[in-house]
Structures are given as C-alpha cells and as structure tokens.
Amino acid sequence: MRHLKILEFALSSLLRRRYKNLSLLAVYTFTIAILASILLLTHALKTEASRLLDGGPELVVQRLSAGRHDLISTEAIAQIRKIPGVTEVKPRYWGYYYDALVEANYTLQGIESVHQELTMVDGRLPAGNNECAIGQGVANVRKVGSGDDLILVDSTNTGTVLTVVGVFRSESELLTNDLVVLEREDLIRFFTFPPDRATDLAVKVANPAEINTVAAKIKRIIPDSRPITRNEILQTYAGVFNWRSGMMLTVFSAALIAFCILAWDKATGISAEEKREIGILKALGWETSDILELKFWEGLVISLTALLLGILTAYVHVFYWDATVLAPVLKGWSVLFPDFRLTPFIDFYQLLTIGFLTVVPYIASTIIPAWNAAITDPESAMRG
C-alpha cells in the first residue's frame, strides 16, 4: 500500500511538469521505436533470407579472370562431374540489363524450356522463343502485364520484342522483383554469349557434408575458378545486417547516442525546483529511501511507458506499414525496390537487450542525482 501511495505521488509529481515530461516521453519513445525498428527489420530480413535461399544451388562455380568474375567454359562441366559425390552440374545463364528508358537495372535469367509450373507466377514461365516472365517491379515500371510486349535492346543494339507470358506474384517480390526470365537460348542470343560459355555453374552434391571437400577439389582442378558454397551464401545474409553494417553503424548508433545524451543530461542535472521539492519532503519527514523510491517510480513510469509504446510503434511500423520510414534509407539509388511484406520473425533476446539498454540506465540516471540531493541537509536543499 505504501508503495502504491509513493507511485501515486510520483504520478502527481510527473503531471505537475506535464509538458516537460510529455516531450521527454515522446523523444524517448521515438528513440526506442527507431532502435527496435532496425533490429526487427534486419532480423526479419536475415531470417527470411536464410529460410528461402536454403533451396538455392549447393555450390556455384565462377571463373575469375584478372581478378574479376568472368564467363566460365562449359567444358568444366565434364571435369566437375568426374569428382566423386557430384550428382549434377548445370550451367547458369544470367546477366544484368540497364533499361535506359526507366533507368532501372534488371537481372536477366535464362532457364531450360521444360519446367514445372510455379505457383508464384501469374501465368507461366517462358517455354518458347521470345517469351518472358517478369518480376512485379519490372511489370510496374514498364507498365506491362501478361500478354503485353516487353522491348529490350540486346547486345547488338537491336530491339528484341518479348511477349510477357507470366508475372511473378507480389508475395515473391523479395526474390523476383527485378527478374526477367527468358528461355535459355533466347538469353544466349540476347547477350551474344560465346557458344561454350556460361555465367557460372551450379553443382549438386549428394552428401551435404562433402560440399566443402568438393569445392576444394574444384578449386584444385580448375585453378582460376571460385566455388561459392550455399553455406557461404547464407552466411553472407547473416552478415549483411550485422553490427558492422551501415544500418547499424549510422542509424542505430545515432539513435543510441541520442538516448545516451538524454540519459546523461538527466544524470548530471537536477533542476532547482526538484531539489527544493526533495528538501521539502525531507523536512516533512520523508526518509532518503522514500525519496529514492519516489524517483525510481518516476523513472520507471516514463521508461516503461516509452519502452512499451516504442516497441509497439516499431512492430506496427515494420510488420504492418512495411517499414515505410526505414525503407528509403535501405533503398539507396535502386529504382526497383521490393515492398517489404515481412513475416514477423522476432528475436526476443534483442527486445530484452533494448529494454535493458534503455530502461536501466534511465532509471539509474534519475535516481543518482536525486540521491545526491536527498543526502544533503533539507534546509540547504530547499535553498537550492
């Protein structure tokens, strides 16, 4: 009961300085919302990448020439097939296309003409010459849909008319937004690939435990190659948004520093009015422990409310409003950028860390100066 009465007094005390405390609550909530949004967004993206890309090629073999990625000879397929444990080697044909009309980059991908139907495509995949399936982003910027023509300029500077036979559904935007999928022969002709060259090779290994061994053997047999394992691909996305990424180093640390300044300002300064209030309470018979409890409640009311409001705002912002505030930061100069319809994968450990990093220092920075004032003589405290 005594604690509730002190809480009641703390709330009255906060309400007496309502404009100052409300603005403090707003800044505090905003800081936590930014911190939590970044953590929720990056974790959801990392989880989604690791779940989806797990179905990608087990091993991609590239050729390096003069320190750059170059087209690989398809003769290497036979060499790699001889390695024990390798079950399949397929050439991958793909490349980039800059569309000067809309100033966007597309990824052109060649596939074999016989394929199963994909549920993620409205329509179908290309099965013959001059057909293509396009990502939602390409469909939007070029304002084309199934049955329309898409004109791209090939490597001989000739316009190629492709009939759009399918558009990838918006649920797959994160993977297919900028894709233009063509039949393999069309792509080879479009980029004028030399007849015995592919962009890289996808290797299937029977036993996942042998992937690294197979990769080492490929590197030994074809010295100018660079095998990239699926594990490395997954590791890339686990590392893309780690603490060293720009997202963390700029936005996250800026918000964290803003919070530190807020807490530091609170810890180093206590207003003359607050000092006088503490002096009066002491003179009225309040113990130092009562005053510390009062300040603890004041700190907890502000920081707990800010924490809950901040996490609520961040959650709604990232998973319901498609991270509208952070998306432009991520987008950079990309003309085609997918809408984030992220699945709410949450790391509760991160949320606890935010709580610990913000609530504890704030309460401490409220109590410490109050303790300093509370242990001084009430008369001198009242005189300021």
Added chain:
Amino acid sequence: MNKHKVFIGLTLVQTILLMTLFLQGVARIKTFSEGQQPALEVTVATLQLTDLALWTEARYTRHPSQADHFTPFQDLPSALEHFPAGSILAPVKGKGVQP
C-alpha cells in the same frame, strides 16, 4: 480515479496489445511456413536463385553473395565506394574455398 490505477491499467493495456501482436505474428509465421515458404523455395530451386532482389543499383549490391568483397573498389584504381546501398551492407567476408 486514482492515478496509479490509471497508470497500471494503461500499462496492462499496452502489454496485452503487444502480446496480441506477438501472438498474431506467430500465426503469420505459421501461415508463411505452411503456405508461401514452400512455393518460394520451389521458385528459388527452379530459377537457381542465390540472392534477395533488394538492391538493384549495382552488381555487387544485387548479388552480394556472388560478388568479390573488393568489388566496390575495383572499377578503377583508387575508386571509392559511391552507391548508398554499399554503405548499408556489412563488408562481406572473402569467399571462395582455398585449396
């Protein structure tokens, strides 16, 4: 009404709202895992995709897993990184298995 009751009530409302959102999130994850994810995995396997279509501004940002970690600096001697997404991405560790 006592102020502390209002505060405790508001805190409870916020906590319940947050828990509801989290529980709804669990349901969304279940829907994703059972519905969209298998279809997206088939898309990845069929098209042999290696990367997310997040940043389309440069080769090394479109396919970070396939690019050299020094790509931003190899366009010309002493070239500086100038794509914004390149500043957002963490440096990708050197890839390629050494014999």
